[in-house]
Structure formats: C-alpha cells, structure tokens
Amino acid sequence: xxxxxxxxxxxxxxxxxxxxxxxxxxxxxxxxxxxxxxxxxxxxxxxxxxxxxxxxxxxxxxxxxxxxxxxxxxxxxxxxxxxxxxxxxxxxxxxxxxxxxxxxxxxxxxxxxxxxxxxxxxxxxxxxxxxxxxxxxxxxxxxxxxxxxxxxxxxxxxxxxxxxxxxxxxxxxxx
Numbered sequence: 778x779x780x781x782x783x784x785x786x787x788x789x790x791x792x793x794x795x796x797x798x799x800x801x802x803x804x805x806x807x808x809x810x811x812x813x814x815x816x817x818x819x820x821x822x823x824x825x826x827x828x829x830x831x832x833x834x835x836x837x838x839x840x841x842x843x844x845x846x847x848x849x850x851x852x853x854x855x856x857x858x859x860x861x862x863x864x865x866x867x868x869x870x871x872x873x874x875x876x877x878x879x880x881x882x883x884x885x886x887x888x889x890x891x892x893x894x895x896x897x898x899x900x901x902x903x904x905x906x907x908x909x910x911x912x913x914x915x916x917x918x919x920x921x922x923x924x925x926x927x928x929x930x931x932x933x934x935x936x937x938x939x940x941x942x943x944x945x946x947x948x949x950x951x952x
C-alpha cells in the first residue's frame with residue numbers, strides 16, 4: 778500500500794466521529810451550486826501566467842498559501858464585492874466578510890453557485906478546499922468554526938481575490 782493511500786485511510790478512520798460537521802459547508806455549497814451553476818471555462822492554467830502576478834498564479838493554480846497577515850484585504854472594511862483575481866467572477870460580498878483572527882480574509886458565505894469544493898488531505902486530515910467555479914482557481918478552505926447563523930468560515934487567500942468598491946462597476950469576466 779502506498780504511503781499516501783495509507784495516510785488517507787487512517788485520516789478517514791480518525792475523522793469519522795467528526796464527519797457530519799465536516800460536511801456542513803460542503804452540503805450547503807452543493808445545493809447552492811445546483812441552483813446557480815456557473816459555466817466553467819477550459820483555459821489551460823499556464824495561460825493565466827500572462828494576466829496575473831506570479832504570486833497570484835502560485836496560489837490560484839499551484840494551490841500555495843500566502844503568509845498569514847500578508848494580505849491588505851484583511852483590513853478592507855468598505856462595501857463592495859470580492860472577485861476572483863484570475864477570471865473576475867464575483868465570489869463574496871462585503872457584508873459577509875468578518876475578522877476571524879486567522880490572518881486571512883474570511884467570509885461567512887460565498888455568492889451561491891460561484892464556488893466549487895473538493896476534499897483535501899494535504900495536511901493529513903480532511904479539509905474542504907474551495908475554488909472559483911468558473912476558472913478553477915484555488916481560493917482557500919472552508920471550516921465549520923465561523924459565526925452564527927451558518928457557522929462557516931470561508932478562509933481565503935488575499936492574492937486570489939480583487940476588491941471592487943460598491944460604487945464602481947464590476948469588470949467584465951476575463952477568460
């Protein structure tokens with residue numbers, strides 16, 4: 778048995794008692810995605826290098842994580858919309874942003890249908906990774922330790938987002 782397969786199986790066994798709460802965000806997202814599905818674009822990840830910064834490319838398409846506390850978006854308090862830094866799909870609205878104390882921009886919920894999710898075992902234990910539903914760019918992870926009423930914390934890499942003021946027009950989708 779390969780080491781990765783062994784670790785995944787052990788992780789699942791350890792995580793079984795916590796399984797219902799870990800699926801909370803994933804089940805809510807799945808319902809929303811079916812209601813408001815976004816058509817994904819099939820653009821090779823390498824082509825995004827030409828239009829985004831190298832740091833954003835690492836986060837969005839190589840699934841890196843920026844250093845905690847490094848994003849200026851943590852301190853953004855104005856009304857507006859947070860869009861994918863690659864394709865410009867709106868992902869979060871400012872009224873759902875909150876200070877989680879984690880060092881990354883955090884939200885209580887995404888715009889329905891604009892986020893996709895997948896299981897992530899990179900840190901041994903099961904997490905739910907989320908990405909832009911349109912371009913597939915990695916955004917962050919969702920956890921079930923957020924504020925009421927949903928109890929979700931959508932923890933996002935600031936490099937994966939751009940902020941657009943409510944008074945400004947959203948840019949045309951890129952792709």
